Structures are given as C-alpha cells and as structure tokens.
Amino acid sequence: MKQVKEYVKMFSPFNNRKDLPSSIFICKKMLAFFLLYFSAGVLGEAVIIGSLTVLGYDPLHGIMPEGKLGTLIPYYGFFLFLLLTLLYCKYVEKRTIKSVGFNSRVFDFLTGAGIAIILLALIIGISCILGSIVYMGPGEKMDFFWLIALMVGLMIQSTAEEVMCRGFLMTSLLEKVPIPAAVFFSSLAFALPHFGTLFEAGFLYIIIGIVNLFLISTMLSLLVLHRGNLWIACGLHGIWNFLLFGICSMALSGSESDISGIFCFRIERADLWNGGIYGIEAGILTTIILGLTVTVLLNGRKARKLTEKFKGRHSVRGGADTNGI
Numbered sequence: 001m002k003q004v005k006e007y008v009k010m011f012s013p014f015n016n017r018k019d020l021p022s023s024i025f026i027c028k029k030m031l032a033f034f035l036l037y038f039s040a041g042v043l044g045e046a047v048i049i050g051s052l053t054v055l056g057y058d059p060l061h062g063i064m065p066e067g068k069l070g071t072l073i074p075y076y077g078f079f080l081f082l083l084l085t086l087l088y089c090k091y092v093e094k095r096t097i098k099s100v101g102f103n104s105r106v107f108d109f110l111t112g113a114g115i116a117i118i119l120l121a122l123i124i125g126i127s128c129i130l131g132s133i134v135y136m137g138p139g140e141k142m143d144f145f146w147l148i149a150l151m152v153g154l155m156i157q158s159t160a161e162e163v164m165c166r167g168f169l170m171t172s173l174l175e176k177v178p179i180p181a182a183v184f185f186s187s188l189a190f191a192l193p194h195f196g197t198l199f200e201a202g203f204l205y206i207i208i209g210i211v212n213l214f215l216i217s218t219m220l221s222l223l224v225l226h227r228g229n230l231w232i233a234c235g236l237h238g239i240w241n242f243l244l245f246g247i248c249s250m251a252l253s254g255s256e257s258d259i260s261g262i263f264c265f266r267i268e269r270a271d272l273w274n275g276g277i278y279g280i281e282a283g284i285l286t287t288i289i290l291g292l293t294v295t296v297l298l299n300g301r302k303a304r305k306l307t308e309k310f311k312g313r314h315s316v317r318g319g320a321d322t323n324g325i
Helices: 002-011 022-054 067-076 079-091 108-130 144-173 179-198 203-227 231-247 284-299 302-313
Strands: 134-138 263-266
Touching (some): 002 022, 022 079, 022 144, 067 144, 079 144, 108 203, 108 284, 144 179, 144 203, 144 231, 179 203, 203 231, 203 284
Antiparallel strands (some): 134 263
C-alpha cells in the first residue's frame, strides 16, 4: 500500500519533483497538461452557461446566440485556459512569467506574424494557380468592428495554446528530457485537441492533417527555441488563424467561416491539395510548405548549436538572462 501511495505521489501533477525517471516525469507533465485543459474547459462551459442565462438565453436547451456573437464566445473562453496554465506555472512549478517565454523581446511577435503571412501567401497563392482554391472577390458587408473583435479572440485562443503547449509543457519537459522528446510530446499535446473536427474528414485527409499538425507544432517549437521567447509563436499562430478565418473567409481547423471576411476564397472541389472540408490545414500543399520550413529551421547555421544555445541560457526559474525562456 505504501508503494502504491509513493507511485501516486510521483505521478501527481501537483508536486514539483524532478528526481524522477524520465518516463514518469513525462507522464506527470502530460497529465498536468490534460488536467489543465479539461479543468479550463469545464470551468469555461460553466461561465458561458451562466453568462448566457443572465443574458436571456437557455444554453442547456440549445438556445444559443447565433452569428457573430456565437462565433466569438469560444475564442474568448480560452482566456481561462491561459489563466489556469499561468497560475499552475507560478504556484505549482514556481516559475516566473519570463520562464514561460514572455520576455522583453516583444517585437518577435511581428516576426512570427510576418512568417504567417508568407506561409499562407504561398499556400493560398499556389492553390489558386493550380485551381484548387478559387478567389471569389471581396467580402460583402465588411464589419471592421467584428474583425477587430475576432482578431482579439483568436489572439487569446492562440496565445493560450502556445502557453499550454510550449510555454508550459515543452519548457517543463526540457528540464529532464532532450529537445527532440520535448518537442514531440508538446506537439502531441497540441495535436490531440484538434482531432475532434479532423476525424470528421476522410481517411486520407485525417492522415495528412495529423502530419500537418505535427509539422506546424514542430515549426513553432523550433522558432521558440531559436528566438528564446514565446512571442514569435504567438504572433505566427494568431495571425495564421486570423488571416485564414477572418481575412480569407476559409475554414480554420475544420470550422467553416460563415461570416464574410475582407476577401472570399472558396474550395469548389475537394481534393488532397486543398484539404477538403477541413481546409488547407489538411492539404498536401501545406505539408510541402511546412515540411520545407521545418527543414530550413533544422539545417540552418543556428540550428547546429540549438541544443547547447538553449540549454546554456534556459532557466525554468527565470534566471538572470533576460532573453531566456
């Protein structure tokens, strides 16, 4: 019985022990991730149900706001995911906000945003040339207030995912495991919540979509390791989502945009190039572009000393290095 209690304590996400075998340490951190994810989800549902009930809706019986408000609510709900993860890092792992990745290099957010623009311009542009995606013209009845509200919501959602997967999970794992293992398990945690909508697509789209989820997560992780902060990943992730959903009116991770953005691009015939009903994130062209980007990051001059560089300045307590994660 005593031995069972000791194992329970080792796997508990509420202790900050590091004197554990790597396998148990990984399991503990993954358990902490999913505990945070599901706790924030349940708490978020409760807050949304309570708020909508006060506003006169009846969400328990399917009476929910439609249109723009209904689209925005889930994205703003990710603030709870962000808050709970930061509280966990502070009070359980005894970490600083700097150790999560939010240091003084804020302008790296713009670098990430620029990368997102380039990647999507290549994917959508080549798709249009191939006839896989069709440009339908400018959007109708553009509401700029809605666009700003959507952008803020998507930034909250993207930042929450980056803090959970890379700011918390990846950097925590790096205390005990090599960089490739930390990147893999953080990518697995990033991919799993997307499977619900992805598995509604056909088998080949599912396979391509899973590969792309791991590729984009690996790309984000490598950028965080290269730049020593989380700003670059937040900028890339958030602007990618906003451009795809709010500007180009295209499906985002399987969620179809039913509200017009500034431009209107449409998939008229589903194929493996454009990702079908899931959108370009399950397309082969995206696989090629992301694969090339990851290859460049892995084979660049800086990448050859990536492990030593990161390990040398990394301090999960915050440390004296103002540029460290």
